[in-house]
Amino acid sequence: MLTNYLKIAFRNLTRNKVFSVINIAGLSLGLTCCMLIVLYTKDEVSFDRFEENKDQLYRIQVAMTDEKDTHVIGSTNAIHGPSFKQEIPEIKEIVRAQSSSFVVKKGAELLNENILFADDNFFTVFSMPLLYGNPKTVLSDINSIVISEDVAEKYFDTKDAVGKTMALKIDDKFETFNVTGVAKKCPQNSSIQFESVISFKFEEARGWTDKEWLGFYMNTFVLLHEKANYLTVVPKLDQVFKTKSAVEISKIKDFKQKIHFDLQPFLNIHLDSESAEIRNGLGKGSSPIYTYILSGIAIFILLIACINFINLTVARSLKRAKEIGIRKVVGSQRKQLMYQFLGESFLLSFIAFSFAFVLTQLVLPVFNDLANKQLALSYLLDFKLVTGYFILFLITGLVAGFYPAMVLSGFSPAQTLYNRTKLTQRNYLTKGLVVFQFALSVCLVIGTIVIYSQFKYLTNKDLGYNDNNLMSFSIGRGGGRKESLAAIKQELENTTGIKTVAAFNGNYNGTGAKIEKGSIDFGYIGVDDNFLNALQIPVVKGRNFSQSFTSDPMESVMVNEAFVKEAGWQDPVGKEINFEWKNQKYKVIGVIKDYHFASLKEKIKPLLLTQDPNYGLGTIYLKLNSTDIPETIKTVEKIFHAHVPFMPFEYKFEDASNLKRYETEAKWKQMITLAAILSIFVSCIGLFGLATFNAETRVKEIGIRKVLGASVASIATLLSTDFVKLVLIAIVAALPISYYAANIWLEDFPYRIEISGWYFALSALLAISVAILTVGIQSLKTAMMDPVKSLKSE
Known part of the structure; x- marks a missing residue:
């Protein structure tokens, strides 16, 4: 039975080459988008999960409230961490981190390097493996330096650089630092990023650190004991600050600012768009909104592809009506027919999945450039990811095939064998799905125009000074x-x-x-x-x-x-x-x-x-x-x-x-533009398939019209009108949604464009033009057919 199902499925795929290509191409593009976003999302949520102490690690945050508002920052002063550790027993370790730029000698060459000052326990609190050196002692000496493997290769042409020296410019002279450790390159899904680390004792010995309680300019990380509850620690932070800073605050006349200390879970730093302050040892900050937007785009494109599959399968139902009727007459049960059609759907989805894997690998470099990532299928290919892809495959196969299977398996054998099935002539669901997919496409086109216009505004607005030359x-x-x-x-x-x-x-x-x-x-x-x-x-x-x-x-x-x-x-x-x-x-x-x-x-x-x-x-x-x-x-x-x-x-x-400054907006402009092009392309290939089938089912009608004197133009218009109406309905539905979404996005910009009516007019014109071009090509081809060939069997 299974062999028979497969044979029939392959015959249908090869017999209907145009429709098979349309379905496979659409699904492949949609699945490629989903795979890329799954990789992106997996990378985002995997940040810092490798840290052994991740559940006990926090960063000290400060909320400063004045008469106007509250401002939250992730910075402290040098005195805060040690004082909190001394007074609060739940705190096991503290690590201060502050980055600074130094001139480093490489032979006769002078180079700028960003170097991180950190406490001696940096490599024991954070899971940053060392290729060479002891994590407990690498920063114990005041003139010790730990470098990454890339820096070791850059300065010494070898990773084994322990024992070698580096000359750093301190004030107006160069001082020698001994390389005591070489660290592996920081994982790409790590919030902690560094190239070189010097002991914080060096900065303190030079008197470069402030001891004021009202100074905030470095990161302080806190490691709590395993059984400690951070909710009980937070009030103690405020109490220590109140006690220790009392003398300092009393010297400031009319000090009205309220200062509250908090602990931010280390795992939350990467996606904290409010107070991430990605500096002083932190890097690669992001915002969850990016994941939401990209996921929405990928789901939209996959939905459009699935809609194409449903529409084309249902539209071609008349072609298979007699096959279904004969199967039922000879004893096929409805569930067997459903298995057949679902099997065809899963086969087509499997082929599309195979192409999608290849496409994903091909476009990953471009996507990495746009998303500022270094993603690879091999890098994130674990059990959870494979399981996610398998679930995506099942959902795609079911979404694309379940409804057509229900419809086709429900045909009456008597009606199908007497050519009385007229489903495709009054299938409102098919029309509704066409409207839905084009509405999504128009929304993306309007989004592209709005983002492009805002980016152009940001990069061309008068800044109040002349930055030219x-x-x-x-x-x-x-x-x-x-x-x-x-x-x-x-x-x-x-x-x-x-x-x-x-x-x-x-x-x-x-x-x-x-x-x-x-x-x-x-x-x-x-x-x-x-x-x-x-x-x-x-x-x-x-x-x-x-x-x-x-x-x-x-x-x-x-x-x-x-x-x-x-x-x-x-x-x-x-x-x-x-x-x-x-x-x-x-x-x-x-x-x-x-x-x-x-x-x-x-x-x-x-x-x-x-x-x-x-x-x-x-x-x-x-x-x-x-x-x-x-x-x-x-x-x-x-x-x-x-x-x-x-x-x-x-x-x-x-x-x-x-x-x-507007690199993020430039990247989004490219991403949304690409998404809009893909969505319109997938929508159009589906529209082309429907138009082709519509023309096939009306060949004899067209032949009769031509014999009776209808012109090619009138026939082409007749065949195109129904589809253009659907696109117009989609445009009307998309306009208010797009307007609302665009305003929400623009709210983040204090200096922004005004949404103009021509954005919507241009989007509508583009959608109608593409739809007319897509349908018109097939309509003209059908209208120009010789009526003798279409009517010779009558």
Whole structure:
């Protein structure tokens, strides 16, 4: 019996080649999308599961509440972890981690390396295997360093680098560090990411760590005892903080901020989109929304493919009606017919699955690039994944084949043998499924247009300053940098190809101060006199800093328009800002126009500019002429090396850096576009199959119409009209859904496009055009047939 089922199934596949290809192609594409998303999701949920202490590992979080809102961060100061461990018995270990960039010598070459400072127990608390070295002692020495196998190959051409030395630039000289361990490359599904690790004792010995309870700039991880309940530990964190910080807080006048400490489970860090703060030893942060969106797209495309299968199978039911009638007459039971048709469905699904595996392997490199992953079928091929694929196979076979099997096995033998079965003429389910699949496709097309438009808006919006040909590079801070900066600037100002030279401190730090109406939080940067000129930021009130006013560095500041608005000032020039934390008062001498110093995904915040001499300037901005930029860069590099001999010359252009801020949106633009193309393609091949069958069943009708004088155009229109109507209904259904979804996505952007009616008009026009083209080709072909051939048997 099974052999008979298989024979019949293969005969049907080979006899109906067009429909078999359409079904297999559609299912293969849908399954490929699902396989890719299963890999992606499996990788996302597998993050950090390999950690031996995963159930007892936490990161300290801090929630800071003021009069306006609550801000949650994942950072602490150096004093927090040790103090909590000393006072709270449930805490077994703490690990502090802070990353910093160092210049490293490789022969005569100077390279920048990102190095992690961590406590001595880093390799015993975290499951980061060492190829060489003892996890308990590799960081016991203050001048020890543990490097990854990649760094070992890079500097020593071997992985066995224990005992070798590396020269790191500390302040203005190079110090020797002994390689005491070589770590395996960090797993790709690990939140902990590092290239080199130095003992935290080195940072403490240099006095680089703050001991203030109100400082937050590094990660602190906590390992609890196995029987400890973290819910009982959290209140103790607050109690220790309250006791230990009392003296420090009492020195701050009118301190109203509420600070609450919490423990974030280590397994939650990767998908924490709110307070992940992927830095200081953490990497590869993500958001669960990506998984939801990609899963939704994959399910949509697979649904469309299954709908094609159902529609084509039901549509071709008349072709097999007599076969079913004869089978029933000779004794076939309904369940046997269902087994036959379900068997055909599973056979077709199995073939589609085979093609999907091949397609998945072929497109994985492209998908990895889009998703910023390093996925491979072999990497994630475990029992759970295989089980998931098998379940996906069963679901696909059942979804695609169950309804057709129910319909076909239910035909009456008397009606089928007398040609009285007219199911396909009034099959509302088939029409409804066509509407559904095209509605999904139109939603994806509109989504593509909205994402593309928002990305274009983000990358073309006026930032409030001119980033064209604006180059920057760092000379560091401290030591003799002040003298070097002055000399470098003087030479650069006399260099052909450079319009303006300016300097600032290199970072937009956050701080707060007192004003007449209370307190205000703002960004805080140090600049020189030419900063505004180099960036072409206009002064809207007051004046710029000037060397003509010798008191500017110690008494004057400038603010942006957002600062003025937040402070509620009508006449800001001359207003006083009190920096109580450093016992210094400043007067506002000017207001600059708001400019986007952060990405357009953040609102412009209050900003203060200062020339405080204690705020070292280490970044130089150059406004270049547009001619012969490469030659100008070479000249700048020579000047740099003449004054900063122990640093590599690394530069960037601001326009490229600004574009890089929207890499995520660029990736999503590509993904959604690809998904929209796939969904339309799968929908169209299904529509083409239905149109082909519709034409086959109306061959004699068309022949008679032509004999009676109908034109090719009128016949083609007749055959196409029904399908175009279905597409129009799909468009009407998709518009409100798309509008709602687009608004939800755009809510995350403070600066966003307005959804225009032409987005929907263009999507509708595209869907109708593709549908007319798809159906029209087959309709014209049928309309042009010789009526003699179609009517010769009558």
